[in-house]
Amino acid sequence: MTQIILPALSIAALATVLAVIILIVEHYLMDYGEVDLTINDERKYKVTGGSTLLNTLKKENIFIPSACGGRATCAYCKVKAVRGFGEILPTEEPLLTKEEIAQGIRLSCQLKVKNDVAIEIPEELFSIKEFKGRVEAIDDLTYDIKLFRFRLKTPETIDFKAGQYIQFQAPEYGDIDESVYRAYSMCNVPSDQTSVELMVRLVPDGICTTYMFKYLRVGDEVTFTGPFGDFYLRDSDRRMICIAGGSGMAPLRSILKSMSPEEIAKRRPIFFFGSRAKKDLFLMDEWRAFEREHPDFTFIPTLSSPAPEDNWEGETGYIPSIVEKYVDNVAEAEGYLCGSPGMLNACVDMLVRSGMPEERIYYDKFE
Amino acid sequence: MEELSPFVIFFASIFTSNILLTNFLGMCSYLSVSRELKTAWGLGLAVIFVLTCTSAVNYWLYYYLLVPQGLEYLQYIAFIIVIAAFVQVVEMIVDRVSDRLYAALGIFLPLITVNCAILGGSLFMVIRKYDFVQSLMFGAGSGIGWALAIMALAGIRRKMSRRSAVIPALEGPGIVLIITGIIALGFIGFSGVVQIN
Numbered sequence: 001m002t003q004i005i006l007p008a009l010s011i012a013a014l015a016t017v018l019a020v021i022i023l024i025v026e027h028y029l030m031d032y033g034e035v036d037l038t039i040n041d042e043r044k045y046k047v048t049g050g051s052t053l054l055n056t057l058k059k060e061n062i063f064i065p066s067a068c069g070g071r072a073t074c075a076y077c078k079v080k081a082v083r084g085f086g087e088i089l090p091t092e093e094p095l096l097t098k099e100e101i102a103q104g105i106r107l108s109c110q111l112k113v114k115n116d117v118a119i120e121i122p123e124e125l126f127s128i129k130e131f132k133g134r135v136e137a138i139d140d141l142t143y144d145i146k147l148f149r150f151r152l153k154t155p156e157t158i159d160f161k162a163g164q165y166i167q168f169q170a171p172e173y174g175d176i177d178e179s180v181y182r183a184y185s186m187c188n189v190p191s192d193q194t195s196v197e198l199m200v201r202l203v204p205d206g207i208c209t210t211y212m213f214k215y216l217r218v219g220d221e222v223t224f225t226g227p228f229g230d231f232y233l234r235d236s237d238r239r240m241i242c243i244a245g246g247s248g249m250a251p252l253r254s255i256l257k258s259m260s261p262e263e264i265a266k267r268r269p270i271f272f273f274g275s276r277a278k279k280d281l282f283l284m285d286e287w288r289a290f291e292r293e294h295p296d297f298t299f300i301p302t303l304s305s306p307a308p309e310d311n312w313e314g315e316t317g318y319i320p321s322i323v324e325k326y327v328d329n330v331a332e333a334e335g336y337l338c339g340s341p342g343m344l345n346a347c348v349d350m351l352v353r354s355g356m357p358e359e360r361i362y363y364d365k366f367e
Numbered sequence: 368m369e370e371l372s373p374f375v376i377f378f379a380s381i382f383t384s385n386i387l388l389t390n391f392l393g394m395c396s397y398l399s400v401s402r403e404l405k406t407a408w409g410l411g412l413a414v415i416f417v418l419t420c421t422s423a424v425n426y427w428l429y430y431y432l433l434v435p436q437g438l439e440y441l442q443y444i445a446f447i448i449v450i451a452a453f454v455q456v457v458e459m460i461v462d463r464v465s466d467r468l469y470a471a472l473g474i475f476l477p478l479i480t481v482n483c484a485i486l487g488g489s490l491f492m493v494i495r496k497y498d499f500v501q502s503l504m505f506g507a508g509s510g511i512g513w514a515l516a517i518m519a520l521a522g523i524r525r526k527m528s529r530r531s532a533v534i535p536a537l538e539g540p541g542i543v544l545i546i547t548g549i550i551a552l553g554f555i556g557f558s559g560v561v562q563i564n
Binding site: 006010011014015019021022025029030085086087088089091112114 | 406428432433436441444445448449452455456459460462463466467469470474
């Protein structure tokens, strides 16, 4: 009997002793106590040390964009480390450019807060929050684009600039065993503070869009963080050339609809909206009404390959070849673009060739 | 084995009985972490440190706990637990004490828990009936030998990535194993000096 019990007990005792040692070491060594976190030189926080910078900031309700959950693969969570973080880690190196390393840019999910630290982040990030909302409506815009309307629960209101986006969280569902975040632009106006509207195109086999199209129902709870992004209306007197394709209409709808009548008269926006065929067009009546309301606004839907039964009499072909037909002095205007990378690159090339400086072209690329 | 001087063991475990090149222990991290000299050096240092320390700890465990109880056959499991716990504790200490050391060495420590050269070192110490000083020297020597081998390979791989045309079928582990074989042949040249096996 002892021959069986003795070895089992010895190994158990050995493992216990070692586990206790590890726990003791962890308790004394991994306890970093309270440390000072300084952001942008002026904001100071007292935080508990020991966890990653990303999670520490999250506890202070500062949300750094992050899509991979701290595994050093997405490289969204870049921050500028001013002091207190030591040398660059081998896990960060492949995701940062030489210029970023020289500037002290680091991945906040890889950095541990162990002592007093200081970082710099864009001021807008302070207004980023995690929102809980409820699905109020899901409407079909086309056969593969839906409009989702979420009413906010906590916090009850959102402050965003027209053109910005949120990161929608798709929870685990079906065979998908981890939650993912995907970015979608708001298509409602910022004055509508209690809700958020998104236009989402179904991506074949897309984890997030499949969830939103197949699983999400009216009344369900949703989680998202935001607002993010630097695609918003710039203050100037220049004419606005707006170009969008498919669900890229969202941020431009928000921007155009939030402009005052005086602003529209001054900026004379022209909106080129590209689709494949008539079945891909949506909200046409809404834009026509907007056009009647504002004589200085022009809406040009274009189809790249209209079907014979469409009886399409509007513009056809690719947008780059159409813009110059409608705008006399492209070089003096300002560009606002949103859509797929292929369409965007072609349009940016065209605008640059027409003499528009690249810094006056603002765009939001789907990736 | 009493007659072997600890220094002979130290020297032999680096060159003539290199734990990697004669016993082929610790191959997995040797193959995967040998792409760059800097990381190979970090891992090498970690192996030297852990192999030396665990030889000492396991010596004590074996002769003062297992042998008196007649539990020598539990050495495998006991050694593995001790190595895993030791690596954990060291990682936490390094993390706390120095950021630079953690960046250079700490991140490799978890890889070492499953490095068979570490367990091999402790088992050879028992099989060859080394005393405490001999075990310590054997552990340190084996660690240094392992580090030497991985650095040699990393150096060759770096040169090779710049100017050699490797047949596509042999790229990666294939050519690395061939190179390792050639390095091992080279080390056999030392074997006339001393023998400890």
